Amino acid sequence: MNGFMDKLSEKILPLANALGQNRYLTVLRDAFMLSFPITMFGSIVVVLNNLPFFSDATKGTLGTLFGNGQNATMSIMTVFVTFGIGYYLSKSYDVEGIFGGAVSFASFLILTPFFMTTESGETVSGVLSLDRLGAKGMFIGMIAAFLAAEIYCRITKRGWQIKMPDGVPPAVSKSFAALIPAIITLTVFLVINAIMTGVFNANLHDVIYEVIQKPLTGLGSSLPATLLALFFVQFLWFFGLHGQIIVNSVMDPIWNTLMLDNLEAYQNGDALPHIVTKPFMETFTVGLGGSGMTLAVVILMAFVLKKKQYRDVGRLALAPGIFNVNEPAIFGMPIVLNATILIPWVVAPLVVTTLNYLVMAAGLVPAPTGVSVPWTVPVVFSGVLATNSWLGGLLQVIDVVIVGLIWYPFLRVLDRQVEPSLEQ
Template identity: 55%
Template sequence: MFEKLESAIMVLGEKLNNNKILMVLRDSFMLAFPLTIFGSIMLVIANFPYLGKLIGEANLASLQNILGPASTATMSVTTIFVTLGIGYYLCKELGGEPIYGATVSFVAFLLLTPFEAPIEDTGNMLSSVLAIDRLGAKGMFIGMFAAFAAAYIYSTIVNKNWTIKMPPTVPPAVSKSFSALIPACLTLTIFLLLRAVFALTPWENAHDFVYQIIQAPLTNLGKGIVPTLIAIFAIQILWFFGLHGQIIVNSVMDPIWNTLTLENFNAFSAGQELTNVVTKQFMETFTVSLGGTGMTLVVVFSMLAFMKSKQLKEVGKLAAPAAIFNVNEPVIFGLPIVLNPMIVIPWVLAPMISTGVAYASMATGLVPMTTGVSVPWTVPVLLSGFLATNSIRGSILQLVQMAIVFVVWLPFLKALDKRNYQEEQDLDKSQGEELKEEAK
């Protein structure tokens, strides 16, 4: 039965891991990573706790005016980077010049975007503008759909050789531009027609249609505790069988988690109340940032401090430096955790309980929700909790989580340590007897 389960999970995991769509989506979100980190750093500086008391409210307001555009130009328009990334990476996979695939995908997204925005408190609309929220959280799903469709159509036309061929003497940049002309025009014509069709519907544009019918229901579902615990369970089980659970599950859930992150970010930037407990930062800061997948930092230090067997102490020594920065492959493969039935219960149970406690703490207001600021998953524990929530209570919550992991893991570590220690003692005794025999 165990072998059948292992086989089924391995097949499913491999299919998800090698799915081109999910790979493109993952790489596209990573394209925005350095930009959002820059915007997040500026936002953290501008909203550092008690900064107004240190430099004065007037100076703080000036500082926020100077640093504010950094987050607006990065975090608030993440959908732009995602559409560019999808077009680039999908055309790279399917055929066609990737840079033209990126620009066509972005323009296709713009063709479905309303060029008007409401004027606050008036009920009127301002024309010939792009609303920032449609380039960020609100436009995330329509941006992904448009980019995938445009890149696919563009690549298909290129692969059918419906292109203009230039003589070899023409400079490459000019030749590539002419080669992209027909595929780009045909692709964008389709999206222009789509814009006209949606204008005749009750939604009036594709953005509102996708947001109301698809994005809002999915994000509402994805931010609940039950789907979150299911995702944690899937990550742990996949890793138990040797598959990279984070990459596989995140490829599916990242669009939802990143959208929820942007909603919190926009609210935090505007000084409004945060609404989403589950975000990308929640899933990283209060799971991965406690020592890697499975929150194993406290497990590593427990092996060093409380275990007797040489094996566990050596694994602890080797794993500790990396675990501080939330890299825990030395534990996963050195303990080992992969396919180790003695470890599977705490491996799955501890992060689920710990994540449930973190969710409850934020849902009840004991700990602030994550602000949407991007905190790299390699940032050490306590510091990451503070940065993600802009509060010391985020760090305290991480300490509570580590205590939970310690309590869940300790009995199983003790049992494993006892077995290993006994085996080491028996081996030492056996080797001693062999040496005595040789001496005789």
């Protein structure tokens, strides 16, 4: 078994390390983290405006008074992501980040239609639709931001800049240095938009949405794709790699887009279109004790296992585990490269996630509303906040019990394997 694991590790680790160190995936992860505190504020506003015991009239009044707390944050998440991509990609090339972010955001806006069609079929010009700055514009925003930042940085690196004398204030000097790269980059996007509008009578927003975003989000919201992503999270963690960061850097654009779709439907009082979203993955996987859903595991270690080694690790890991920080368990047990517990480590999250998906698909438990809940919120509380229902918290409790039942036989085997010298 150990020989097989060593050979597998030799094949997997280089690929996982390459993904973890990839410039574009790292930039994308950082860009989403840039939007995190802003979208978190919007989520808090949505939760407070829609508490279950409020009447519809009260919710309507609160929405009128405080609705901009969500409109100016979560509903325009693509704005922050595009700026973040431009900023962090420019920084990775040692180019002034603030101008890279501004150029990327402006390039995205150049491709964005400044009109919308009302329900009566009337076209209103000179306006931006919120959905194009949120869920519907996410993929075109990311593509435009990466392309714009690449063009801007490459031109800057070639030295095509206006250099000011030494006595000029730095802010003025940097602005002039960014002038030529910014003009060339924005011109490229203006020409692209002109061709799409004048020749094809279309816009890239709708083309990218129909050709790329809808198929990808449809695939990413499926149970098989979710289980595959979760499998790789667990599998990479087993070899000591942060599977959550590696896999999420690929899947976050899809899961966040699905989250915004749900939030829009929830705000409009419509049926939620998706089960799998970013809050689903945070609340009903990581929210059960961290990667691998290990809250049940540390409870069993702390209070059921007999060996002092495991009881000590379990009690040390219990407090962080309540807030879904489980590195003490992963490296203290250890879970990394421990073949005895590979099966429950991989299987338990897959079983629980399948159960959660099915009960939500059957309507027994509401799907997450699209409200972003911090992954450090303890079990039960996070389930209630994510679904706006006590049933979400109850489902988490059931999940913890199931994880414990799956792990228990393997923990007993592990308990017996400890050397006699380690016994109390």
